[in-house]
Amino acid sequence: xxxxxxxxxxxxxxxxxxxxxxxxLRTIYTTSLTNGKSYExxxxxxxxxxxxxxxxxxxxxxxxxxxxELEKLGLDKVWLQPVMVPKxxxxxxxxxxxxxxxxxxxxxxxxxxxGSIATPFGGIKAPVIEVQDFDELxxxxxxxxxxxxxxxxxxxxxxxxxxxxxxxxxxxxRYSGAMEAGKLGAVGVIVRSMNLRLDDLPHTGSMSYGDLxxxxxxxxxxxxxxxxxxxxxxxxxxxxxxxxxxxxxxxLKEVQSYxxxxxITGSEYPNEYIIVGGHLDSWDLGDGSHDDGAGCVQxxxxxRLLKESGIKPKRSIRVVxxxxxxxxxxxxxxxxEVAKQKGENHIFSLESDAGGFTPRGFSFDCSDAVxxxxxxxxxxxxxxxxxxxxxxxxGADVGPLKTETNVCAGLRPDSQRYFDHHHAANDTFxxxxxxxxxxxxxxMTSLVYLIDKYGISPISNNEKIKD
Amino acid sequence: xxxxxxxxxxxxxxxxxxxxxxxxLRTIYTTSLTNGKSYExxxxxxxxxxxxxxxxxxxxxxxxxxxxELEKLGLDKVWLQPVMVPKxxxxxxxxxxxxxxxxxxxxxxxxxxxGSIATPFGGIKAPVIEVQDFDELxxxxxxxxxxxxxxxxxxxxxxxxxxxxxxxxxxxxRYSGAMEAGKLGAVGVIVRSMNLRLDDLPHTGSMSYGDLxxxxxxxxxxxxxxxxxxxxxxxxxxxxxxxxxxxxxxxLKEVQSYxxxxxITGSEYPNEYIIVGGHLDSWDLGDGSHDDGAGCVQxxxxxRLLKESGIKPKRSIRVVxxxxxxxxxxxxxxxxEVAKQKGENHIFSLESDAGGFTPRGFSFDCSDAVxxxxxxxxxxxxxxxxxxxxxxxxGADVGPLKTETNVCAGLRPDSQRYFDHHHAANDTFxxxxxxxxxxxxxxMTSLVYLIDKYGISPISNNEKIKD
Numbered sequence: 001x002x003x004x005x006x007x008x009x010x011x012x013x014x015x016x017x018x019x020x021x022x023x024x025l026r027t028i029y030t031t032s033l034t035n036g037k038s039y040e041x042x043x044x045x046x047x048x049x050x051x052x053x054x055x056x057x058x059x060x061x062x063x064x065x066x067x068x069e070l071e072k073l074g075l076d077k078v079w080l081q082p083v084m085v086p087k088x089x090x091x092x093x094x095x096x097x098x099x100x101x102x103x104x105x106x107x108x109x110x111x112x113x114x115g116s117i118a119t120p121f122g123g124i125k126a127p128v129i130e131v132q133d134f135d136e137l138x139x140x141x142x143x144x145x146x147x148x149x150x151x152x153x154x155x156x157x158x159x160x161x162x163x164x165x166x167x168x169x170x171x172x173x174r175y176s177g178a179m180e181a182g183k184l185g186a187v188g189v190i191v192r193s194m195n196l197r198l199d200d201l202p203h204t205g206s207m208s209y210g211d212l213x214x215x216x217x218x219x220x221x222x223x224x225x226x227x228x229x230x231x232x233x234x235x236x237x238x239x240x241x242x243x244x245x246x247x248x249x250x251x252l253k254e255v256q257s258y259x260x261x262x263x264i265t266g267s268e269y270p271n272e273y274i275i276v277g278g279h280l281d282s283w284d285l286g287d288g289s290h291d292d293g294a295g296c297v298q299x300x301x302x303x304r305l306l307k308e309s310g311i312k313p314k315r316s317i318r319v320v321x322x323x324x325x326x327x328x329x330x331x332x333x334x335x336x337e338v339a340k341q342k343g344e345n346h347i348f349s350l351e352s353d354a355g356g357f358t359p360r361g362f363s364f365d366c367s368d369a370v371x372x373x374x375x376x377x378x379x380x381x382x383x384x385x386x387x388x389x390x391x392x393x394x395g396a397d398v399g400p401l402k403t404e405t406n407v408c409a410g411l412r413p414d415s416q417r418y419f420d421h422h423h424a425a426n427d428t429f430x431x432x433x434x435x436x437x438x439x440x441x442x443x444m445t446s447l448v449y450l451i452d453k454y455g456i457s458p459i460s461n462n463e464k465i466k467d
Numbered sequence: 468x469x470x471x472x473x474x475x476x477x478x479x480x481x482x483x484x485x486x487x488x489x490x491x492l493r494t495i496y497t498t499s500l501t502n503g504k505s506y507e508x509x510x511x512x513x514x515x516x517x518x519x520x521x522x523x524x525x526x527x528x529x530x531x532x533x534x535x536e537l538e539k540l541g542l543d544k545v546w547l548q549p550v551m552v553p554k555x556x557x558x559x560x561x562x563x564x565x566x567x568x569x570x571x572x573x574x575x576x577x578x579x580x581x582g583s584i585a586t587p588f589g590g591i592k593a594p595v596i597e598v599q600d601f602d603e604l605x606x607x608x609x610x611x612x613x614x615x616x617x618x619x620x621x622x623x624x625x626x627x628x629x630x631x632x633x634x635x636x637x638x639x640x641r642y643s644g645a646m647e648a649g650k651l652g653a654v655g656v657i658v659r660s661m662n663l664r665l666d667d668l669p670h671t672g673s674m675s676y677g678d679l680x681x682x683x684x685x686x687x688x689x690x691x692x693x694x695x696x697x698x699x700x701x702x703x704x705x706x707x708x709x710x711x712x713x714x715x716x717x718x719l720k721e722v723q724s725y726x727x728x729x730x731i732t733g734s735e736y737p738n739e740y741i742i743v744g745g746h747l748d749s750w751d752l753g754d755g756s757h758d759d760g761a762g763c764v765q766x767x768x769x770x771r772l773l774k775e776s777g778i779k780p781k782r783s784i785r786v787v788x789x790x791x792x793x794x795x796x797x798x799x800x801x802x803x804e805v806a807k808q809k810g811e812n813h814i815f816s817l818e819s820d821a822g823g824f825t826p827r828g829f830s831f832d833c834s835d836a837v838x839x840x841x842x843x844x845x846x847x848x849x850x851x852x853x854x855x856x857x858x859x860x861x862g863a864d865v866g867p868l869k870t871e872t873n874v875c876a877g878l879r880p881d882s883q884r885y886f887d888h889h890h891a892a893n894d895t896f897x898x899x900x901x902x903x904x905x906x907x908x909x910x911m912t913s914l915v916y917l918i919d920k921y922g923i924s925p926i927s928n929n930e931k932i933k934d
Contacts, residue, residue: 030626158902159497161851196902358825358881360852384628385827387854414825414881416902435625435663435883 021453025380025446027309032442037304039434041069041297042356046287046429053284054324055087055255062280063258066296066321070262073304077265080258083334085324087255088114090284091248094221096190098234099125099242106234108227110190111202111285112247113174114327115209116220119188123246124149124219126187130235134172134180146185149243151235152177153192153228156419163415164354167194167422171205178220179210189220190243192228194419200224201424204283206327221245259331260321264303266452268314273339274348274451275318276302276444279325279332279397286427290418294356294432295411296321298441305445313452315347322397325353329396336400346406348451350444351395355421356437357413361388362447366407369458374407377450386443388412407456411444488920492847492913494776499909504771506901508536508764509823513754513896520751521791522554522722529747530725533763533788537729540771544732547725550801552791554722555581557751558715561688563657565701566592566709573701575694577657578669578752579714580641581794582676583687586655590713591616591686593654597702601639601647613652616710618702619644620659620695623886630882631821634661634889638672645687646677655712656687659695661886667691668891671750673794688712726798727788731770733919735781740806741815741918742785743769743911746792746799746864753894757885761823761899762878763788765908772912780919782814789864792820796863803867813873815918817911818862822888823904824880828855829914833874836925841874844917853910855879874923878911 019027032038045052045062052059063080070078096110112118129144130151131137137150152173156166171194178189193203202222209217223231234241260280266272278295282288299319306313323331339346350362361381364371368391375389394408402408413436421427486494499505512519512529519526530547537545563577579585596611597618598604604617619640623633638661645656660670669689676684690698701708727747733739745762749755766786773780790798806813817829828848831838835858842856861875869875880903888894 029628033625158500161496161906163902358883385855388852416825416906417900420900433884433887435630439628439883 021380021450024449028305028445028449029384029442031305031308032301032438033435035308036301036438036441038297038301038437038441041300042289042293042432042437043429045293045297046289050287051284052280052282052288054085054257054281054327059257059281063260066260066280066300070260070300073307075262075264075303077263079261081261081334081338082256082258083323083330084254085257085330086328087252088327089250089252091118091250094245094247096245098231099244101238101240108230109200109202109224110221110245111204112249113207113220113222114204114283115207116178116249117217118248118250119219119246123244124188125242125244127240128235128243130232137180137184142184145181148186149188149190150181150186151190151231153232155192156194156196158196163196163419166196167419170194174205174222175207178207178218179212182209182212182216182218186218188218188245190223191220193222193225194422195225197420198225198229200226201426203422203424204285205423219247221247257323259323259335261318262303263316263318264306264313266313266315270316271345272315273318273344273346274315274448275320275346276350276448277320277322277397278352280321281324281326283326283423285423285425287429288427289429289432290355290421290427291423292353294437295352298352298437298444301441302445302448305441306449311449315452317448317452325397332397332400339401346401347456348407349398349401350409350411350447351398352411352440352444353395354411354413354415355418356432356440357417358436359386359411359413359440359443361386361412362409363390363392363394363412364407364409365394365402366391370407370456373458381446384439384443411440413440488847488917491916495772495912495916496851496909498772498775499768499905500902502775503768503905503908505764505768505904505908508767509756509760509899509904510896512760512764513756517754518751519747519749519755521552521724521748521794526724526748530727533727533747533767537727537767540774542729542731542770544730546728548728548801548805549723549725550790550797551721552724552797553795554719555794556717556719558585558717561712561714563712565698566711568705568707575697576667576669576691577688577712578671579716580674580687580689581671581750582674583645583716584684585715585717586686586713590711591655592709592711594707595702595710597699604647604651609651612648615653616655616657617648617653618657618698620699622659623661623663625663630663630886633663634886637661641672641689642674645674645685646679649679649683649685653685655685657710658687658689660689660692661889662692664887665692665696667693668893670889670891671752672890686714688714724790726790726802729770729786731773731780731784733780733782737783738812739782740785740811740813741782741915742787742813743817743915744787744789744864745819747788748791748793750793750890752890752892754896755894756896756899757822757888757894758890759820761904762819765819765904765911768908769912769915772908773916778916782919784915784919792864799864799867806868813868814923815874816865816868817876817878817914818865819878819907819911820862821878821880821882822885823899823907824884825903826853826878826880826907826910828853828879829876830857830859830861830879831874831876832861832869833858837874837923840925848913851906851910878907880907
């Protein structure tokens with residue numbers, strides 16, 4: 001059976017030059033679904049390595065592993081691009097409880113936010129004020145906020161269909177909550193986890209103090225959505241309850257790390273670059289399967305699927321596994337700097353960083369004319385239920401590459417379950433479905449194939465797709 | 468917060484008559500996502516009742532529970548429609564092993580197929596022949612097949628994008644395998660589970676002996692995909708290995724059961740019926756959350772969401788929870804018979820029976836002219852990422868209602884993970900995502916709203932949708 005399949009794929013691949021685009025996409029999807037490597041790679045990255053926080057031993061293991069795997073693919077070049085990254089460490093497991101005015105304590109689930117300072121040795125206990133947003137906080141002023149723990153409890157909006165919009169509407173609490181509360185003399189910040197479900201898992205993520213002086217920097221943690229509801233209910237009954245939390249996280253010195261890059265050099269336009277990527281670092285609570293192990297292995301498989309499908313690109317195709325998206329974006333910044341220095345003409349940069357769920361389409365950061373050209377390929381994707389081609393954002397790692405001529409894009413998988421797992425202990429391998437992951441890899445490969453074949457300059461009549 | 472939300476929904480609902488269709492759909496989706504009941508109902512059906520095989524105590528509990536819940540909604544009518552159903556029982560847990568020619572035994576995971584007879588008392592042990600399909604079986608003939616256990620091992624085709632097509636390509640092994648093998652004198656049948664994943668769970672499902680005489684009827688069981696691979700590998704090394712299995716299932720006498728029906732009577736055309744439904748029975752290994760608890764609670768919520776959104780239908784809208792889809796279709800047959808007897812004019816029948824996953828659209832069994840009319844509403848669904856409007860099959864339970872004038876349709880959710888759970892012990896509540904379920908309910912409600920408002924006769928100019 002397997003031999004027959006191998007032979008069939010070989011025949012399909014040998015015949016690629018004579019194929020229509022319809023047939024080529026069929027070959028790409030079939031190869032991914034019957035002979036993909038993305039799931040096997042993700043298994044290793046998730047279960048043999050695990051969470052890959054920037055600067056950690058695991059992050060370096062992931063760099064070595066993915067480099068070695070790319071080297072096995074027979075690409076034209078594989079290399080590591082050095083970059084210094086921040087090294088924040090969580091320390092011992094965080095601990096928190098609510099203490100009622102009668103002294104009864106209720107343990108709750110928290111985790112330090114990435115970049116936060118530790119609590120004072122032994123933890124901190126203080127009264128709590130609950131707010132929905134910065135306006136409400138500022139209206140309270142120093143007098144009411146000083147000495148308190150500020151509890152940001154604005155939930156993600158359930159009626160938004162695209163969950164990333166719901167995330168966008170709340171994440172300022174997590175990112176800047178400690179900065180805003182610190183300015184007003186608060187002693188700590190607790191943020192409702194960015195999660196649309198009610199469950200017991202706290203969700204970490206980056207936060208920043210901006211240029212706040214050290215004296216105003218306060219520890220900041222996420223609380224699970226169930227415990228956020230509990231704290232809010234208890235506060236409604238007892239304004240004087242106290243909250244205790246202890247965390248020992250710290251920011252260490254920067255360390256050396258790497259972007260991992262592989263390339264198939266273009267046969268006609270070697271200095272026109274199309275890149276596909278994800279970020280190799282992840283948060284530390286889970287194993288980073290959806291965020292963004294999935295995007296990494298899909299991007300690796302794009303180059304492999306092109307080769308397996310017998311496609312010889314005219315332009316140079318690179319996979320870039322960016323380091324440090326989560327808490328610094330150093331890898332992306334470095335990659336864009338070096339590309340600029342070398343005068344590399346990046347024409348298309350695609351990121352997969354929205355989970356390994358069923359792909360629905362892409363979001364393109366480009367001009368109307370280019371979008372119209374790309375959208376004219378949409379019908380080729382219909383058999384694969386890919387329907388979402390919209391102008392909009394792309395991805396954090398490809399953002400720094402954006403120029404007048406470089407089109408940036410992001411894969412858009414189904415987003416309904418993404419924030420159930422995002423930055424939490426349940427972002428783990430068993431929550432990624434093999435077929436969904438492979439469909440994503442095939443969808444990315446198909447777009448890269450079309451971009452390579454037809455370029456991105458606005459459509460002209462002699463560039464009609466081969467139906 | 469909740470009070471504010473309630474007030475907002477009330478205001479939205481009060482204003483429904485003045486709303487455009489765009490606004491009405493927004494109201495429906497918002498209501499489902501912020502104030503839906505489908506998930507709560509499914510929790511009860513799955514976790515307080517559980518698997519609901521026709522004729523079982525649980526099936527009757529589910530009839531009573533859903534009737535009571537419908538009665539709480541203030542519908543115009545709620546009733547039970549009696550129907551006799553087959554009662555097949557699994558008996559004690561099945562047991563199976565592979566025995567090598569050196570006498571070493573390897574336990575494997577099997578389950579009896581629904582409708583199968585038991586093995587002879589104490590189980591049966593016989594040599595195995597592996598086949599891919601009925602042609603291969605028939606080519607072997609009586610001489611080779613007689614006295615053997617036939618192992619049907621054709622896998623679901625991974626390169627088909629729509630997993631129901633992959634299922635359709637394999638399910639004849641399960642349904643008719645024992646009949647075909649029994650004709651050739653086989654003593655038992657083992658069928659590879661209808662599952663695209665490799666895992667340890669056997670998947671049950673219905674099978675039939677057709678009109679085969681009792682003397683030729685042989686026991687039939689499903690084996691997990693991992694164990695199917697194992698058995699196949701071991702057979703390649705040792706053609707003389709033996710397979711043992713024991714199952715004590717039996718077909719009892721038919722028993723009384725019910726379809727559960729609720730109705731909002733139409734204000735203008737009370738004898739034009741639009742129905743939404745799912746099937747209340749399920750297999751017994753899991754709790755039937757995806758198949759088809761999800762479809763039942765979504766259908767129940769369609770009537771509730773119409774009411775909550777302030778929509779007063781012109782036509783009669785019914786929810787029908789069909790009994791016995793899995794092994795007899797008796798409920799669906801009865802419902803269609805009674806509707807015909809009473810001369811009820813069913814104009815649209817929608818079933819949700821493909822899991823509680825993110826909805827992608829609908830499949831319509833109707834004429835081109837009607838399809839064109841319905842498809843003209845597609846743009847209204849774009850904000851909800853509903854893109855799949857295709858002509859094709861509908862659902863098993865609404866099938867018997869199909870006439871020249873009745874349009875049948877099926878909700879089409881994302882299908883990638885459906886067969887990971889289908890008819891297996893992991894078809895359980897925790898695998899249903901609340902938002903995905905609620906989006907399905909809203910999508911069904913929106914279509915029912917439009918069908919009720921515009922009817923299904925082919926489009927005329929004065930029936931333009933209100934953008």
